[in-house]
Amino acid sequence: MWVRVLGSAAGGGFPQWNCGCPGCRAVRDGRRPTTARTQSSIAVSADRKRWVVINASPDVRQQFAAFPGMHPGDGRVTPLEAVLLTDAEIDHTLGLMLLREGRGVDLHCTAASHDVLRDGTGLLTALEKYCPVRWSEVVPGTPFSLGDCEFRAFDVPTAKHDRFGTGGDSGRVVGYRITDPDSGRSAVYLPGVQELTPSVRDELDGIDALFVDGTTWVDDEMIQLGLAQKTARDMGHLAVGGPGGSLELLSPLPIGRKVYVHVNNTNPMLLDDSPERGQVVDAGMEVAEDGLEVEV
């Protein structure tokens, strides 16, 4: 199977419209080597004919345009099989509205995310006025098949503020373990993880590729830059660098490809010549760019 990174940046993209941090400035003025990135999403396919998209970012139109595999054939038949969600964050769901011209959206997400989309952001309520939405409930631990791949969600504990107060912790944030039944090979998509708990860590056993949360380099990155008062943990993310960071915890794992995605524009590892990028590469991990494709 194939995993294509449609967008590799966290919410806001790279550069973010209102941000003048060193990374965002570097994209605009070209003084440091780096590459612009769109907001977080991947596409998965076993046959390169039908693609399942995980998270529908606000940049989905640009992402599909840049990917010939997602272009429509005759008429308006498209290779988009379904949309899966890891949570109901705006940067992972706003793109649903941009899919409204289609023949309907096949949406797979947990009941918790569904509640937020209906009663919190209201995105689903609005989308249903434009096109049919066929919702399938994702239950963590219960596998399902789509486009010849098997998907299984797993709960990712989070302490992130429940903005809409829609309730329970189960299914608020999930990761996906994706398996190609023909080859037996598998990948995990985990764009938001606050702590590598034993249960989350167990999901990484025996996989061939990992696409994992690279939001910030240090926990108080936004505070240090004077941009926000929230730590990465407050936002449900484990920092990459330093003791106890994801680089230290994940780099020893025997996984063929270990790729950081969902990278915030403030993270210095986005700069190609930064010491932080050097540390990632030296540790055998990668920082995704948009369009990166991995054959798993």
Ligand SMILES: [Zn+2]
């Ligand atoms: Zn996000």
Ligand SMILES: [Zn+2]
């Ligand atoms: Zn920035």
